[in-house]
Amino acid sequence: MPESLHVSTQFDEDLARLRTHVLQMGGLVETQIAASIEAYASGEVDGVRVIVETDRRINDFEKAIDDDCAHVIARRQPIASDLRLILGISKIVTDLERTGDEAKKIAKGVRRIHDAGHLPNQYGSGIRHLAEAALSMVRQALDAFARMDGALALSVIRADVEVDVEFKSIIRQLITHMMEDPRTITASIDIIAISRAIERIGDHAKNISEQVVFVVEGRDIRYDKEAIR
């Protein structure tokens, strides 16, 4: 990625500001995911309210960054690497906002389980492991963005395959459990919802990484299974 500066320092400042805001938003999303995992593991529901409120800030971030992108395009008519950066940021920010929503869903799911009087059962560690893998993917995707590291981004995309596999295995176990003991159905449904949210977080991290590859290399590798080998 070119490190040299534009003749227009204002342009450099615009781009620097955009990247900083994306990383700030990303940091906030990471915190949300971590908090929701903590709520699931500990069963403490006080944090859930905070998570739900913080999600509003994430939404505000998305709007502000998209607005900023539009102004930079209008003012600077960016091309080549600058254009790819702006386009990439716009899409990354969408995925980050949705990731935030998924974290909110996890938190709300935890509250429902708690209100119904249940506790996370023996699937606790499996879910937790899945959630931490997804969080790690999000962290690495944002790192790849910060450093404009195409190789790191590709590794995140590959990691999503494992997350999907693990998610499917958890679902199978839950189904088996439900068939064995119908009293666990209500709780299991909530846990399925939580698992799906975690799996989606992994997908969003993959999307973010695909955009990083787009910005760095100019390749659009979405929906292209061949590209990540």
Next chain:
Amino acid sequence: MQTMTPDQIRVLIARGKMKDTVFQALGIICLAIGLLVILLLVGDMLMRGVERLNIEFFTGFASRRAAQSGILSAWVGSLLVMLVTAAAAVPLGVAAGIYLEEYARRNWVTDIIEINITNLAAVPSIVYGLLALGIFVYTFGFGQSILSAGLTLALLILPIVIVSTREAIRAIPAMIREGSMAVGATRWQTCRYHIIPYAMPGILTGVIIGLARAIGETAPIITIGALTFIAFLPPVPFTATGMDGATAGLFDWVMSPFTVMPIQIFNWTSRPDPAFEANAAAAGFVLMGMVLSMNAVAIWLRYRMRKNIKW
């Protein structure tokens, strides 16, 4: 530097304006001196010669009696000599100017030619006269005729015509020339359709200024021996001459003896009879009139032709 207060600015402007006014006044004074001198000269001639300015003055030949001495042969002679001068100098000078500016390669040979052309303009006119005497009058055998005089004066103003032509051509922007060549025109087509038409105002001005100078040249004409007492006109083509009843040819006038205005004036001033002073003054006034009107024509022509040429 600190920013100036409005008051300081005003003081500065006032000082500058004063210098402006002083310079303007000086300029006007110098201009006035020049104009005044001309006006005095012309006015003086007018006053001294006004008694002679009548139709007979213009239509009468020179005579031993001052009151009846006219300038007919002189102004006709001047006109005819100018005709020959123009006919010789214009084609030669313009063609030379075009060649030097458009076709000739820039090397040391053309540099030397360029220097020598400007040197030609500095040659004293009497030297031209001597040259003409040897070559035109004797070697070529043209004799003491309008032809010799015309050719001599043509040589005299040749540098002016060449330089005017070159300057006029140089004033044409390169992109007009490039525009013509870019369309596939040859050098000559570009010259014919663009260079010459656009340079015409400048060339004409140069030619007329040259002629205005030539009309007043006395020394070379004397040297070739323009007779000072001429009481006849050069033969008009296709009319009978008094001599032997033969009809004059188309170009017989060119070989005829003649006189010109400056010579006539010179002749009258060297007469002992003070009455001829008036004649000389009147003729001088007429000569000034001819020169000034030629310059006026040059200015008017240039204005008319410049109007249509905008880059």
Next chain:
Amino acid sequence: MVGPPTSQDTNDKLKALKDPMMHTQDKPQLKAEARNLSFYYGAAKALKGINMPIYDRKVTALIGPSGCGKSTYLRSFNRMHDLYPGNRYEGEIRFFPDNTNLLSAEVDPIEVRMRVGMVFQKPNPFPKTIFENVAYGLRVRGLTSKRLLEEKVEQALRAGAIWDEVKDRLQALAPTLSGGQQQRLCIARALATEPELLLFDEPTSALDPIATGAIEELVSELKKRVTILIVTHNMQQAARVSDYTAYMYLGEMIEFGKTDEIFFKPNDRRTEDYITGRMG
């Protein structure tokens, strides 16, 4: 009877979707090619071994910072340098379909200029009537028939997108037109002789944005019939108007490619730096 789409239909549709910009007949033909072209102003080497294709009936743009040699390169195509002493070419410019070397000493520059037209940076109509401006190129080719001249002049003025504005005043003097109109007149003048290649040397740098837009529109129209090579210092213009772009720097050709690719992801770092405004 219409059945369910076969896999062939689906494949074709997908191929079309994959590259909607691609036309199946789009194999670009060569109109001209610079081969190892160098140029010297006296002792100074202004162009250094340029190799570059010019594709038939496409617009090729030359971009680069001041002094990079793009105008020098452009003016080699119609031998403009021959008008001034001390210039020297090395290498070739091959012109197709006859494979002539435009720079060869055996080829008369006038012949080259009859096949290659030029529009200059500052509009330079002759100080003559509008009609005479356009008719000039035809006159120098020996065309004298009044009817034919009028016909061809009208054709050229229409092709230059200026006929409607001047058809009632063909005898007016060209310099009375506005700057944008003058430039379109100059384009019409160049088109009158039906050149095979049309050179534009920063044609809109002296014009306001609306006149610029009109000329860019005209260039897009013209390329259907004429090959166009355009020098511009305005990168957005190169992006808007050209099919191929060449980036030059200090007399060398740094990169040449399809405009879409150069402006999305150029191969050379120097090209990227220049077009994104990172130089200096």
